[in-house]
Amino acid sequence: MINERLRGSAAIAGVGHAGIAYATGFTEMEILVQAAHRAVTDAGLTMQDIDGIATASVSATMWAMPVIEHLGIRPTFIESTMLGGSSFVAHLLPAIHALESGQCNAVLICYGSTQRTSSLSRAEIGKARSKLDPQPYEAPYQPLNPLSSYALAAARHMHQYGTRREHLAEIAVAARKWAQLNPEALMRDPLTIEEVLSARMVSDPLTVRDCCLVTDGAGAVVLVRSDRAKSLKQKPVYVLGSCTAVWNRQISSMHDLTVTAAQQSGRLAYDMAKVGPSDIDVVELYDAFTINTLLFLEDLGFCKKGEGGDFVADGAIAPGGRLPVNTNGGGLSCVHPGMYGIFILIEAVRQLRGECGERQVQGAELALVNGNGGTLSSQSTAILGTEATL
Amino acid sequence: MTSASNNTEGDAAQSVGAELYYRTQLDQGNFVIQRCSACSKAIFYPRMVCPHCGGADLQWFAPSGRGTVYSTTVVRRKPEDGGDYNVALIDLEEGVRMMSRVEGLPPENVRIDMPVKAAIADCPTGKLVVFRPEVAQ
Numbered sequence: 001m002i003n004e005r006l007r008g009s010a011a012i013a014g015v016g017h018a019g020i021a022y023a024t025g026f027t028e029m030e031i032l033v034q035a036a037h038r039a040v041t042d043a044g045l046t047m048q049d050i051d052g053i054a055t056a057s058v059s060a061t062m063w064a065m066p067v068i069e070h071l072g073i074r075p076t077f078i079e080s081t082m083l084g085g086s087s088f089v090a091h092l093l094p095a096i097h098a099l100e101s102g103q104c105n106a107v108l109i110c111y112g113s114t115q116r117t118s119s120l121s122r123a124e125i126g127k128a129r130s131k132l133d134p135q136p137y138e139a140p141y142q143p144l145n146p147l148s149s150y151a152l153a154a155a156r157h158m159h160q161y162g163t164r165r166e167h168l169a170e171i172a173v174a175a176r177k178w179a180q181l182n183p184e185a186l187m188r189d190p191l192t193i194e195e196v197l198s199a200r201m202v203s204d205p206l207t208v209r210d211c212c213l214v215t216d217g218a219g220a221v222v223l224v225r226s227d228r229a230k231s232l233k234q235k236p237v238y239v240l241g242s243c244t245a246v247w248n249r250q251i252s253s254m255h256d257l258t259v260t261a262a263q264q265s266g267r268l269a270y271d272m273a274k275v276g277p278s279d280i281d282v283v284e285l286y287d288a289f290t291i292n293t294l295l296f297l298e299d300l301g302f303c304k305k306g307e308g309g310d311f312v313a314d315g316a317i318a319p320g321g322r323l324p325v326n327t328n329g330g331g332l333s334c335v336h337p338g339m340y341g342i343f344i345l346i347e348a349v350r351q352l353r354g355e356c357g358e359r360q361v362q363g364a365e366l367a368l369v370n371g372n373g374g375t376l377s378s379q380s381t382a383i384l385g386t387e388a389t390l
Numbered sequence: 391m392t393s394a395s396n397n398t399e400g401d402a403a404q405s406v407g408a409e410l411y412y413r414t415q416l417d418q419g420n421f422v423i424q425r426c427s428a429c430s431k432a433i434f435y436p437r438m439v440c441p442h443c444g445g446a447d448l449q450w451f452a453p454s455g456r457g458t459v460y461s462t463t464v465v466r467r468k469p470e471d472g473g474d475y476n477v478a479l480i481d482l483e484e485g486v487r488m489m490s491r492v493e494g495l496p497p498e499n500v501r502i503d504m505p506v507k508a509a510i511a512d513c514p515t516g517k518l519v520v521f522r523p524e525v526a527q
Contacts, residue, residue: 136409136413136435137434137435137488137489138489140513140515140516140518141477141489141490141491141518142465142475142477143463143465143477143489144465148463148465148477151463152461152462152463152477152478152479153461155461155462155463155502156460156461156502159461159502159503200466201464201466202465202466203463203464203465203466203477204463204464204466204498205463250489251479251489252435252479252487252488252489253435253487257460257461257479
């Protein structure tokens, strides 16, 4: 068992977001700073109280430096490990270590992207990345990545376990039903299983409705030691467990396309938090594609391997179902600005604070967050709880 | 068939990295992969150190070319841009997996578990290992 003494030693004291969906006229740095300011204000702190920074960018490899410069801070803890969309969930554990050791007192985890409205297209970014970060054993076959990698995982799961496209469609429909309860979500029109199935196929078996949105957005959270969180403005949300696992980068190097590294990150996060899947009240999973939700429900122990399809059937993860999953509407229907991980943290915090209005999960005390990065490459699990769970 | 090694103390073939050696062999029409002398496991993509046991003595050899489809997808593309195409993961009988495509049949007809055989195709970016359905003997 690792990090047991760190269980509940730090808490999220503030959250903020900015530029959701369309941030026309703003740069990604500008909306990141807006989100950061809102998170710090939400915590009842000022930017001068921030002495730890954790951030990452899709394109800028030295991203922590301009963020520090814009914010005008002099941090003693700097974390900018880039693990794709899981990065901001992955930044929790090193931040907790830094807080616990006294290296710093308040860590700002932040991200922003204007991929939707930026003049630099995603195709151009993709072209540049293929040169800066080559994958010579996959790129010549022109997988439409990341989508085709997830499609290969979905096809294998369907073959191995009898999972059907209808099961994946259930996940998209459940996300949409949650989004309809969230005034901040981008996609709030009704969506049916039939509409997902008949949507434009992009990389079989995934249609455009099995895929996340492409939006702008920025998010930030402030992490402090728990004793300090108790005296701040908001009800603290304690980090009970946190762990990250990476087994591969390329989908062709994944040992079993139906099993992700969330099995490892989840087990270690549960061990640290001293809870199990049956204790969790609300689940926020990185749903870049419908297959993600299904794989993570299995790998995090909410159902057995191969039974994810039956588990999500009949609206089981939609509002009113057996397990509330992706209560903001997820990357599929709420927001997905390139790296979505910061938003699952924010939604879990808001659920545990009881601030979610119509979509509030009643009596939510324990939340599980699972960030995903790359092409099922990186998994970061965090377990958050209210004071009652300490 | 070649018995070159990545070991830096050896012959001329060892004077370049695994990636360039693989690429050079492929461009000459040879599909080669590696095997670790220490643990005997096959390795793909080309490495400098065995990802199974950490051994550094990796020997190149020509695989049989026989494999099966582990997973498959059809990337949908407008006809004017070249139309739909297949992307597949192939498990070679030596025990390694690689990304490739299965040719010689419509992309949507490629099936998981289908037996396939490697071939070397000419592409604008250089030679490429592709697969074709294996004809029953």
